[in-house]
Amino acid sequence: MKSLSSTGFALFGAALVAISFGLARFAFGLFVPPIRVDLELTPYAIGIIGALPLISFLLATLVAPFAADRLGARYTAVMSGGFAVGGLALISQASSALSLGGVFACGICTGLMMPALTAAMQALVKRSLHGRVSAVMNAGTSIGVVVAVPAVLFLAGAWRFAYLSFAVLAAVGVVAAWYFIPSVSRVTPANAAPPPPINALQWSRLFRLSLFAFAMGFVSSAYWIFAPDLVVTLGDLPSGATGWLWLAVGIAGLGGAVVADLADRNNPPITHALMLMMLSSSMALLAASPGQLVLTAFSALVFGLAYMSLTGLYLMTGIRLLPGRLSMGPVLPFMAVALGQATGSPLVGVLVNEFGYADAFAIFSAIGTLVAILSPLYPRYIDHEPGESVEDETGLQAAFDHQLEDAAGEPLDPHNGTSRNH
Template identity: 35%
Template sequence: MNMTASSSLRIVLPGLILTGVCYGLARFAYGLFLPGMRDTVGMTPTIAGVIGSGSYLGYCVAIILSMLLVERLGPRRVALMAGLAASLGMAMIAVSPSPWALSFAVLFAGMSTGLASPPLADVVARAIPLRGQARANTLISSGTSVGIALSGAVALVAAEQWRSAYLLFTVMAVATTFWLARSMPRTQGGNRHSAIRSKAPGHGLWRRDALPLIYAATGMGFASTAYWVFAGEVVVEVGGLSRENISLLWVVMGIAGLLGGAGGDLIRRLGVTTVHRLFLVMLAAATLGLALFPGSLATALGSAALLGVAYMMLAGTYLVWGVNVYSDRPAIGLGLPFLMIAVGQVIGAPVAGALMESTSARFTFAAFASVAILTMAVAYRNESAQDYPQEQEAA
């Protein structure tokens, strides 16, 4: 039986907004406001990289907990925990007096992203017919771009007032949490739609087809980290552009990333492997382009647009890939690739910081771009039309 448009919107829209708050504000806004934070609390690039990795580390811990808690508590409670973590974490960032206090706050805020993703995938699998799940999941995932664009717009108005910006983000997170409490379904029963498509050989966590996904997601996470953490530093300190231009980068990145909402349809047409490789090339081009021409605003904005599209498309691709591998356990299917993206970022952030301090921005970004190219060697095994049953299932 089909869902009505209004009931589908009741799931997708709050999920998209929660994703925007947790990913776009609580996690990725750190790189946007990093220059101002360094001036206020005092940080070397290495310390900034270590603090940046704290957000990803918090994500790793939280997503493991979330994958397990969703199957025990249901998606609604875990999604509300994500909203609370984002609210508290960003409030702590706003009042952090030192690098170490900031590191704890960034880690705590980063936990919200790990808590958010599995329950959203689970509620989609419970409530949305199979034919619409890939589109719903990639639309929700594109909420990251909404948050990134919003954080950039706020920074344009309050360029150096990062504490005030994070207080505003905290208010947004609290409001989103209240909205979720009112709108998210309370159902905790079995998954009535994903059971239709279950074709996995067993219900265990380890599956052979998960290994290429682990490699791909980890490589992409690592390759993207230099940009997320140090793009602002590069255009200001190396390129000589004004700090207001960092905000423009984030706005462009977020708006371009909204194209990631079309990832489900693109994957259905081209397949996981083709989309995975195509947008890794785009990720590498964005990273290398910024390092080669950091003083050109046009190049920097073009690089940001490429990065936004590539990152969101790749995140959506790995989401669909994971849910296909774990078709009977959608929270695990989403959680695993997002966990491995974060593992790559946990490793990549301090490596990028150390390279920025010991070599140059150009060398650092070129090295990270090369990782994106190397990750293209990974392919989705045994891809077939059966992986995209939304076209075969009756409406």
């Protein structure tokens, strides 16, 4: 194994995330128009198929921390890449809705990859840099989406060949993972104290974080699965034009790592409200002007920046809320996002069948706006010393935390949510 610096590992992790999340998972929506036509699928069927990788992602995420501990980071990452190769190759040979089941294997790939990278990060990266490195790796999704764009621009009618090309890239990723990722899962000093038990305030904040992540995943599912089909069906744009849509999503999404890092150090609730409002507005704009390529591309830019900023923010908030518990803190919000997308995808298909694309997107946009209004409840990691006033904490969050403090019967340290008596 060749040792990587913190920066090198962040970039390499972003490349593996690009393959697993960008190509194996989110590129599917880009190819929905030609796949739907070739295989004669209904929007409801597309919604069900779109939910399969999200369900398998959840199932894989449940066992991924144990796999990383037992097998080590290297073998878990290689196994993740193997599922990507198999799933992508199977999709390339699909002849019916049933044979598109390769998306299920792709979901397993994504569920295993991030825990494997997290375990490797513990061995290679200083703890103080975990949040920033995680945000950079998370932005790799956008890189994968961008890589998928030339395939749909030049191979709009050859989606099978495009998926076969993705499978080859995934195989390259498997070889690279074997070479660069350490075999150990983590490096822990023999005399290291175990992390303190999770207290009531931390559970409350994790619950709120997971609810917001679920809601964002639910709302965003409409865009990831049906946005390309919307502009083709409702806006009469050619299938190849959807490539520009995903290119805009990918390019803007690269800024998500920067926004998430700034939000983590400043005001997460306000950033969450702004980004979720932007995401909801992008869906409304797409539904209102599906035939205008410039406006649809602008909608994709807004969506890409908002989505990647929000997922990066959830990731970093999870790390902050449970320091020293990387197998839980950043995993729970990602599971909640996937569960929200798995729940929303079939529902969007039903709404499209019943009311059409425009009304379905408008409904989901309205839901996103309502959730954004509740952003003052977003959990915040408060960085100050005990005894200092909490002037920048939102009023709604303060009310929740004070109620928990009263219920616990002892004062809580606002710096990390643990009892001051510990």
